[in-house]
Amino acid sequence: MIKIEGFELYKYTLVPIFLGFTSAAAVALMLQLYNVFNYIFRTIIVDFSYYLIICFPLLGLILSFTLNHFFAKYKESGCGTDLMIESYHHRNGIIEIKDVLVKTFSSTITLGFGGSGGLEGPSLLLGGGISSYILQKLKPKEIKLLYLCGASAGFTALFKAPLTGILLALKYHIRRILKKTLLFQQHYLRFQHIFSQYYFLEEKVFFPQE
DSSP, rough: EEEHHHHHEEHHHHHHHHEEEHHHHHHHHHHHHHHHHHHHHHHHHHHHHHHHHHHHHHHHHHHHHHHHHHHHHSSOOOSSHHHHHHHHHSSTTTTOHHHHHHHHHHHHHHHHOSSSSSSSSHHHHHHHHHHHHHTTOOOOHHHHHHHHHHHHHHHHHHHOHHHHHHHHHHHHHHHHHHHHHHHHHHHHHHHHHHHHHHHHOOOOSOOOOO
C-alpha cells in the first residue's frame, strides 16, 4: 500500500467518500425529522390558533433543554457548531456519539417548532460526530483530519454547496495558524486606517470633541 506521510492511500480516497455518503444520509434523515416537527407546528397553528405561535417555540426550547440536561454528557446548549469546533481543536475530533444524536435531535425539535436559528450547526455536528464514531479505531491524528471531511460533507449535503464545504473545512483547519501569523498585519492595518482618517479626512478618531 502506498504511504503518504504515514497515511495509507485509501484513507485519503475511499474513507472520505464513505464518510461523505454516510454524513449525507444522516443529514437527509435529520431534514425529514425537521419537516415532521415543522409540519406539526404549522398544522396546529393554522387549524387551531395563531396565538400558539408563541407557545410552540417555548415548548421546543423546554424539550431541547430537558434532552440536553438529562441525556447529553456535554451539557452546554447550542446548535452544535461550538461542540464541533471544540472537539476538533481540543479533542482531536473525538466526540461522544450520544451527545451528537441528542444535540442534533434537540436542535431539530427547537427549529421545527419555530425556534430561531438554522440547520447548519446540527449538520456540521452530525456529519463530524458520525465520522468520529466510524473512525474510532484510527489514530488521533487521522481522526482529526478525517473528522473535518465528515463535518464538511454534512454541511455540503444541507446546502448543496461542495465548494463552500471545502472552504469551511479549510477555515477550521488553518484558523489557529492564521490567528498567529496575521496578528501583526491586522493591528498594522487598524492603525493605518485610524491615521488615514485622522490626517486625510481630518476626523477626530482618538478623542472626539463635541
